[in-house]
Amino acid sequence: MNTVSSDRKNHRLDRPGSNSPIPQAQLIWDYVSTSPLRSLWDLQGASVRVILQRTFKSFNRDNLLSRAAELGFYFLFALFPTLVSATSLLGLVARHASSICSELLAYLALVIPRSALGIVLDTFNQTTAAATSGKVTFGLVAALWSASVGFSAIQDTLNTVYNVAETRPYWKARGSAILVTILLAIINTLTLATLLAGDYLSRIARVHIDQPALQWAAVIILRSLAWIITFAFITLFFAVIYYFAPNVKASCWRWLTPGAAVGIFGWIAASLLLRLYLHYFDTYSLTYGSLGAVIILLTWFYITGLMLLLGAEINSEIEAAATEKCLQNSHIIPATLSADPEHPLPS
Numbered sequence: 354m355n356t357v358s359s360d361r362k363n364h365r366l367d368r369p370g371s372n373s374p375i376p377q378a379q380l381i382w383d384y385v386s387t388s389p390l391r392s393l394w395d396l397q398g399a400s401v402r403v404i405l406q407r408t409f410k411s412f413n414r415d416n417l418l419s420r421a422a423e424l425g426f427y428f429l430f431a432l433f434p435t436l437v438s439a440t441s442l443l444g445l446v447a448r449h450a451s452s453i454c455s456e457l458l459a460y461l462a463l464v465i466p467r468s469a470l471g472i473v474l475d476t477f478n479q480t481t482a483a484a485t486s487g488k489v490t491f492g493l494v495a496a497l498w499s500a501s502v503g504f505s506a507i508q509d510t511l512n513t514v515y516n517v518a519e520t521r522p523y524w525k526a527r528g529s530a531i532l533v534t535i536l537l538a539i540i541n542t543l544t545l546a547t548l549l550a551g552d553y554l555s556r557i558a559r560v561h562i563d564q565p566a567l568q569w570a571a572v573i574i575l576r577s578l579a580w581i582i583t584f585a586f587i588t589l590f591f592a593v594i595y596y597f598a599p600n601v602k603a604s605c606w607r608w609l610t611p612g613a614a615v616g617i618f619g620w621i622a623a624s625l626l627l628r629l630y631l632h633y634f635d636t637y638s639l640t641y642g643s644l645g646a647v648i649i650l651l652t653w654f655y656i657t658g659l660m661l662l663l664g665a666e667i668n669s670e671i672e673a674a675a676t677e678k679c680l681q682n683s684h685i686i687p688a689t690l691s692a693d694p695e696h697p698l699p700s
Contacts, residue, residue: 381680382516385672389605393612393668397675407670411514417662420510424658427503429651465624466631469650500538501530504598510662511599514669519600533597537590544586551579587617595665611671616664623656 390397396404508526512519519526558571591613596604631649 379516381673381677384676384680385669386515386517386601387603388676389601389603390672390675391605391607393607393610393671393675395675396671397678399671399674399678404667404670404674407674408667411670412663412666415510415513415666417510417659417666420506420513421655421659421662423506424503424510424661425651425655427499427506428654428658429647431499431503465653466628466649469646469653471646497531497534500534501527504530504534504537504594507594507661508598508600511595511665514662514665515599515601517600517602521600529597533593536593540586540590540593544583544590547579547582547586551576584617588613591616591661591664594661595668598665610664610668612664612666612668614664615667616660619663620657620660623660624653627653627656 505527508530509519521529554575555572558575559568562568562571588609592606592608592610595610595613596606627649
């Protein structure tokens with residue numbers, strides 16, 4: 354968005370059918386909703402310091418800490434119905450379904466604290482004891498509904514982040530939430546399956562390659578390729594949410610955004626720090642007993658939701674700052690305008 358189109362230059366600051374002017378800060382967010390940037394890495398001359406300051410203010414104003422806690426609850430609520438449906442489906446089509454799922458879930462130990470993963474694996478083992486066709490129907494319905502409620506919460510939060518109202522009918526918003534939830538579940542499964550395939554191919558390379566140098570080279574290449582594909586799937590996960598969740602009038606697909614990069618690496622770093630803290634200061638079990646693992650799992654879901662929302666906030670503020678700079682250069686708004694809705698200047 355290096356230039357402003359001619360229709361923007363002729364854009365009035367009055368609401369259609371009304372004599373009251375549009376607040377100039379809201380005008381910027383209207384442009385963000387209708388004319389998204391193709392790339393968020395080009396700040397259009399906006400200052401990084403200003404973007405960080407604006408993100409910090411918006412982070413507090415939009416109450417993302419509380420909204421992340423809401424997401425954490427929904428993630429936990431959707432976890433176990435998802436396990437029921439997944440194990441039931443695999444139990445009908447694969448003889449060794451439980452062992453395959455156990456290996457897939459074991460990769461979550463890379464980010465989930467071990468004590469929290471234990472309760473997930475225990476629940477998984479209990480649900481795989483009797484996989485029937487009845488569980489498939491019930492598990493799928495419960496999992497889709499529970500997970501779609503979580504995505505609906507993401508929709509509400511990202512609408513707040515982008516300063517847009519939810520105008521979609523209930524059936525359309527919930528229907529899109531269910532469809533996107535199915536897509537995200539497929540992406541998650543493919544992410545874990547990629548790691549499993551990388552390990553499986555690495556074991557085959559060790560068995561069938563006799564020369565140690567070639568053996569290690571093949572293992573390194575296969576594992577590196579698996580991790581690259583895994584990172585691509587994680588990036589796709591964030592991109593899908595940021596594309597479909599907010600109710601903006603025009604959406605622009607972006608594979609990797611600054612907000613997604615901060616969210617992904619912040620999520621990995623926070624997960625590793627949580628694991629490190631629990632390794633040396635694991636007092637949850639002593640304080641809360643068997644509930645300690647549930648609290649740890651809920652904390653990890655909270656971190657996941659928080660990093661997801663933080664990335665969306667960064668993206669929205671980059672768009673707002675870049676759009677403001679572009680409108681100022683085109684003299685549509687005064688050069689002294691602040692796009693912070695808390696401090697709008699008079700028209």
